[in-house]
Amino acid sequence: MKLSAATVDRMQPTDRRQEIPDSLCTGLYLTVQPSGKKGWQVRYRHSGVHRRMSLGAYPILSLAEARQRAREALAAATEGRDPAEEVKAARAPKPEDDRDKIKILIVQYHKRHLSGLKSGDMVRRELDRFVVAAWGERNIQSITKRDVIELLDGIADSGRVVTANRIRAYLNKFLNWAVERDILPISPATGIKPVSKEVSRDRVLTADEIRWFWAACEAEAFPWGPLGQMLLLTGQRLNEVAQMTDGEIRGTLWHLPSLRTKNARAHDIPLSDAAQAVLAGVERVRNGSGYVFTTNAKTPVSGFHKARIHIAEHMEAIASEERGEAVTIPKWGFHDLRRTAATGMARLGIPVRVTEAVLNHVSGTGGGIVAVYQRHDYADEKRQALEAWGRSVKLLVEGGSGNVVMIKDFAQ
The missing domain is CATH 3.30.160.390 (Integrase, DNA-binding domain)
Incomplete structure (x- = not known):
């Protein structure tokens, strides 16, 4: 037809x-x-x-x-x-292009950008911990401003406001990198302000809190118990202690290479008798990198937020039992242990410049002309200071006064 x-x-x-x-x-x-x-x-x-x-x-x-x-x-x-x-x-529906997935792009971001930064590995861990955990399988083009806000709000609502602000900064740089590489036309984080204004912290544990903290660490056991005790005894930063390796320990000295310190200055920390006793009690998990604090023999410990909560809960339980009534301990963070050590050494009469040497600070009395022309690293003074602080902590733990040990032989 x-x-x-x-x-x-x-x-x-x-x-x-x-x-x-x-x-x-x-x-x-x-x-x-x-x-x-x-x-x-x-x-x-x-x-x-x-x-x-x-x-x-x-x-x-x-x-x-x-x-x-x-x-x-x-x-x-x-x-x-x-x-x-x-x-x-x-x-037929096109398979999703893996190259634009968040988890793939953060690997590329680490390779192309973060790997060249001293803090790159730390930033990568935080991006994996929060961003990849939430959006890893999503294409970056699907991320909206509302997604970013909800992610940051969720972190802040869990009590980690400072962490939320840090993640905002890390995420903003990652998304701007994606814009520079023509992966995104515009960053969805543009215009998002910090979750909250940060206030300089001045939290220092009291004598009683130090006793309760130490007892809580003993109850918590490995890895958080000895890790917390080493933070208090050495006054070093959380990641520096958490990533400690047996290869860095040289007899009674802990050597931090420049790649492991915040200010890129190699740093030697004398290990007090108290610190050596803590390390001696750590049963090592064999691993290729020699990490002292590891549970999987592959990477150093992580999950600091939950660990702090567990120790804080133990502290309140111990304090409540001791006093026979419910005790509420004001919130503290692992960095407050560093401030507590510094304050404790000051109360023992240790000069500020020695305390700064212990903490590996380059500001204050150790900055400027002093930092350039005075190469003396206060090795002997640091050892005396940390030994005195270790004895002071031991006296507190045993129920005595932590202020009875005074330093008299430092040059004024």
């Missing part, structure tokens, strides 16, 4: 499905269903097998358009292609 727009329009349904061939385009058929619905179909051969493919419904697809699509399908079949399979493949 020679089909025309008029004959197609007038074609009436019957009680059976009809297939009317088009004499002007061999292989094209008009189908008429018993329901009255009409459509177009093309028949062809592929690999010696007869195939058929639906082209579309009438009148959405006109006779002229159907003939054009049929000719294209027949031409493809003549070339050895299967037009039906090609259409199916074109309509």
Whole structure:
């Protein structure tokens, strides 16, 4: 039958499905269903097998358009292609491009940018801990400003406001890097302010809190117990202690290479008798890197937020039992142990410049001209100071007064 727009329009349904061939385009058929619905179909051969493919419904697809699509399908079949399979493949959902997933891009960000920074590994750990954990499988283009705000709010609502501000800064730089590399047109973090204004902390544990902290660490056991005790006894930063290796311990001296310190200055920390006793009690988990504080033999410990909560809960339980009533201890953080050590040494009469040497500070009395021209590292003075602080902590733990040990032999 020679089909025309008029004959197609007038074609009436019957009680059976009809297939009317088009004499002007061999292989094209008009189908008429018993329901009255009409459509177009093309028949062809592929690999010696007869195939058929639906082209579309009438009148959405006109006779002229159907003939054009049929000719294209027949031409493809003549070339050895299967037009039906090609259409199916074109309509199939495209697999998500892994290269734009957050977890993949953060690996690239570490390789291209963070690896060249002294703090790069720390930033990578924090991005993995919060950003990858929340969005790792998502494409970066799907991240909205609202997503960023909700992520930061969630961290802040868990009591980690300062951490939320740090993650905001790290995330902002990562997203700006993605913009620079034409992965994103604009950063979804643009215009997002810090979660809260940070106030300089001055929290120092009291004598009683030091006793309760020490007892809580003994109850907590490895790894957080001895890690907490080493933080208090040495006054060093959390990551410096957490990533301590046996290779850094040289007899009674703990050597921190420049790559491991915040200010990129190598630092020697004399280990007091108290600190040596803590380390001697740590049962080592064999690992290739020699980490002292590791649970998986692959990486140093992490999960500091939960660890602090566990120790704080133990402290309150111990304090409540001791006093026979519920005791609430004001919130403290691991960095407050460093401040507590510094304050404790000051109370023992240790000169500020020696305390700064113990803490590896380059500001204050140790900055400026002094830092450039005075290369004396106060090795003997640091050892005396840390020994005195260790004895003071021991006296507190045993129930005595931590202020009875005074330093008299430092040059004033």
